[in-house]
Amino acid sequence: MRIDLHAHSNVSDGTQTPDVLVAAAAAARLDVMALTDHDSTDGWPAAFAAARQHGVGLVPGMEISCKTAQGISVHLLCYLHDPTNAALLDEITKAKVARLTRAEHMVERLAEDYPLNWDDVSAHVAPGATVGRPHIADALVAAGIVADRNEAFASILTSHSRYFVSHYAVEPTLAVELVRAAGGVPVFAHPVASSRGRVVAPETFHDMIDAGLLGLEVDHRDNSPEGRAWLRQLAQERGLITTGSSDYHGAGKPNLLGENLTSPENLERLLAHGTGTAPFLP
Ligand code: AMP
Ligand code: FE
Ligand code: FE
Ligand code: ZN
Numbered sequence: 095m096r097i098d099l100h101a102h103s104n105v106s107d108g109t110q111t112p113d114v115l116v117a118a119a120a121a122a123r124l125d126v127m128a129l130t131d132h133d134s135t136d137g138w139p140a141a142f143a144a145a146r147q148h149g150v151g152l153v154p155g156m157e158i159s160c161k162t163a164q165g166i167s168v169h170l171l172c173y174l175h176d177p178t179n180a181a182l183l184d185e186i187t188k189a190k191v192a193r194l195t196r197a198e199h200m201v202e203r204l205a206e207d208y209p210l211n212w213d214d215v216s217a218h219v220a221p222g223a224t225v226g227r228p229h230i231a232d233a234l235v236a237a238g239i240v241a242d243r244n245e246a247f248a249s250i251l252t253s254h255s256r257y258f259v260s261h262y263a264v265e266p267t268l269a270v271e272l273v274r275a276a277g278g279v280p281v282f283a284h285p286v287a288s289s290r291g292r293v294v295a296p297e298t299f300h301d302m303i304d305a306g307l308l309g310l311e312v313d314h315r316d317n318s319p320e321g322r323a324w325l326r327q328l329a330q331e332r333g334l335i336t337t338g339s340s341d342y343h344g345a346g347k348p349n350l351l352g353e354n355l356t357s358p359e360n361l362e363r364l365l366a367h368g369t370g371t372a373p374f375l376p
Contacts, residue, residue, distance in 0.1 A: 097356040099128040099153060099364075100171060100283065100311065100339030102346075104220040105137035106157075107228035109344030111220075112137035116144035116152070118344075122351035126151030126361060126375070128173060128339075132224045133159055133186040133193070135177040138371075145374045152374045153364075157283055158273070159189045161263040166292045167253075168266040168282070171311060171337075174368025175278025182272045185264045190224050196261035197225045203257045204230070204250070208239055227251045228346055243346050253291050266298070267305040274306040277370025281309035281337055286321030296328075303332050308367055313338025313354040335363045 102108030103115045110118060112129060115137075119127040127150060129141045138154045145152035153173050160168040175182065197215065204210050210233055218232035219225055231246035240246045250257060264272070273280040282302065286293050299307075311317075312325045313336075329336045338354035341347070356364075365373060 095126070095358045095361075096122075096124045096352055097126040097151075097358065097361050098124050098340050098342070098352050098354070099126075099155070099173070099281075099337050099356050099361075100130050100157070100314070101127055101342040101351065102131055102157075102344070103129060103137045103141070104223060104344075105134050106131035106224040107226045107343060107346060109346045112141040113144035115342075115344070116141055116148055116150055119351055120148035120150045124150060124352055126153060127351070128153040128155040130155040130157045130171055132157050132226060133189045134224045136222060138177065142374055149376045151376060153361075154371050154373065156186070158186060158269050159193070159261075159263040160266040160269045161260075162266060162294060162298060165260070166294050166298075167263070167290070168294060168298075169284065170266060170269050170273070171281040171283045172273040172278040173281065173364060174371050174373060175273055175276040176370035179272075179276035179370065182276045182278075185269065185272060189261070189263050192262035193225050196259045197227075197230060199259045200227070200230060200257055203259070208234070208237070210234065210237055210239075228343070244348075266294075267301050270302050270305040270307050277368065279308050279335075279364050279367045280306065281311055281335065281364075282307060283311050284314040284316045284341065285310055285325060286318065287314070287316030288318070288321075289316055299328060303334065307334070309335035309337055309360075309364065311339060312336045314341060315349060315353065316341075335360050337364070
């Protein structure tokens with residue numbers, strides 16, 4: 095069984111529509127995939143339709159932008175929640191709106207030094223999609239300022255850059271509680287990805303677990319071997335599900351579908367906890 099539980103479509107910062115993404119999962123011989131766009135479930139209907147057409151299992155999901163009181167960015171994957179749950183919807187809507195304002199502010203700063211305006215960026219954002227730095231990167235690529243998204247993130251768009259602006263995001267323990275209340279399964283995404291910025295202290299892991307966190311994304315390319323060993327130990331101690339995933343973004347990142355996988359046992363455990371929306375399993 096090839097199970098990959100983390101992928102993005104152009105409903106956020108992936109480059110493929112949800113149906114093309116599901117077709118790509120079928121071509122990559124995945125048995126089960128999860129659609130986990132940033133702060134949005136808008137891709138679910140098209141992904142379910144394509145999953146039925148291609149005979150690929152689909153676990154509907156989302157990746158929630160969170161931020162600790164210390165200002166550390168945390169990504170929380172959630173699966174199988176009720177997408178109409180008001181409290182959760184309210185938080186992701188706040189993040190989505192804040193992301194748009196933040197991107198506009200970043201473009202204002204960039205425009206002081208580069209030939210770039212908001213229209214150049216919005217040309218790369220699908221209607222209604224969750225806006226992120228990757229879309230600004232696409233505009234920088236189109237303007238010939240950088241070669242690709244990766245170069246943009248390594249220079250102009252890093253969190254240390256003078257063009258960087260942060261945005262509102264829900265506190266991670268609250269996000270965990272909201273996901274559980276919506277019948278979803280919260281899994282901490284790439285928890286020790288130090289290349290992306292500061293990572294949280296062990297205390298925050300325990301706070302999130304006490305709040306109802308159910309899983310850790312252990313096998314992800316941004317987690318170091320030592321980090322993965324630590325995560326596996328923690329999962330063992332606290333009885334958590336462990337997952338492995340690609341975090342595929344289409345052409346936007348080198349990550350390939352199926353480059354990390356989740357075991358059927360861990361998928362079973364995850365499915366057993368999700369009560370908000372049924373998966374499609376052929
Ligand atoms: P933002 O959510 O706007 O803060 O931007 C962060 C997002 O950019 C992450 O969710 C990734 O999907 C993406 N990202 C981070 N680093 C890179 C990179 N080096 N190349 C392409 N995309 C990246
Ligand atoms: Fe992303
Ligand atoms: Fe992420
Ligand atoms: Zn992701």
